[in-house]
Amino acid sequence: MNTIITLVVAVLPALVLWLYVWKKDARPEPAKELLKAIGLGIVICFPVALAEHYVQSFIFGAGGGPVTLFGTTIEAFCVAAIPEETAKLLVLWWLLYKNPYFDEYYDGIVYAVCVGLGFAAVENFFYLYQAENMMGVAIGRALLAVPGHYAFAVLMGYYYSVYHFVDHSKKNAIRILLVPVMAHGIYDALALSGTVDPVVGGISFFVLIYFCIKMQKEAKKKILHLLKM
Numbered sequence: 001m002n003t004i005i006t007l008v009v010a011v012l013p014a015l016v017l018w019l020y021v022w023k024k025d026a027r028p029e030p031a032k033e034l035l036k037a038i039g040l041g042i043v044i045c046f047p048v049a050l051a052e053h054y055v056q057s058f059i060f061g062a063g064g065g066p067v068t069l070f071g072t073t074i075e076a077f078c079v080a081a082i083p084e085e086t087a088k089l090l091v092l093w094w095l096l097y098k099n100p101y102f103d104e105y106y107d108g109i110v111y112a113v114c115v116g117l118g119f120a121a122v123e124n125f126f127y128l129y130q131a132e133n134m135m136g137v138a139i140g141r142a143l144l145a146v147p148g149h150y151a152f153a154v155l156m157g158y159y160y161s162v163y164h165f166v167d168h169s170k171k172n173a174i175r176i177l178l179v180p181v182m183a184h185g186i187y188d189a190l191a192l193s194g195t196v197d198p199v200v201g202g203i204s205f206f207v208l209i210y211f212c213i214k215m216q217k218e219a220k221k222k223i224l225h226l227l228k229m
Contacts, residue, residue: 010125013142014117017150021113029101029110037111040091041118048087055079072196076188085180091115105226108161109154116153120146144212148187152180154219
């Protein structure tokens with residue numbers, strides 16, 4: 001029963017955000033395509049976690065971790081942001097390459113959010129399953145971490161659509177991965193700073209909240225922009 005409750009609590013924030021994006025699509029994508037995107041987002045969570053483990057061990061040594069703010073920043077980008085966003089982009093490309101249903105500007109965001117929130121739901125479940133104070137962690141992640149993955153996905157989907165439909169420039173191609181990696185890396189660097197310096201971590205927490213609010217506003221702006229195109 002506890003596992004079921006944990007699963008429901010973990011999935012609910014991702015589901016709410018997914019419904020928000022899905023309801024804005026005037027011509028919804030086929031259910032099988034959306035389920036495929038969500039399913040692949042779930043599946044890649046496991047090989048990515050394994051890759052992150054090996055990258056962590058390579059950088060910090062077996063069983064080690066960062067002990068400085070520079071170290072937490074390296075961990076944020078190299079252990080989390082780059083592997084996770086790269087895997088999501090590979091899945092997004094595989095889904096949309098020669099996909100006949102990928103025919104509207106907004107579709108890039110829809111598919112990217114399916115992948116991103118599928119990934120976020122699994123990640124959220126394991127964080128909550130291991131937490132001593134499940135509800136406290138659940139609230140924090142529902143307000144910050146899951147919306148973070150949602151924002152990263154919106155940014156990736158936005159630039160994917162812009163590159164595909166509007167401008168095939170190298171700059172836009174780079175932005176598809178670079179922008180979500182930067183957003184993800186900054187988010188994690190702020191969140192991890194408290195593990196090595198409580199004072200900096202306390203300040204970073206408020207910066208993190210501000211950063212998350214800005215990300216959500218930017219995600220909404222990107223959504224509205226593509227809906228108007």
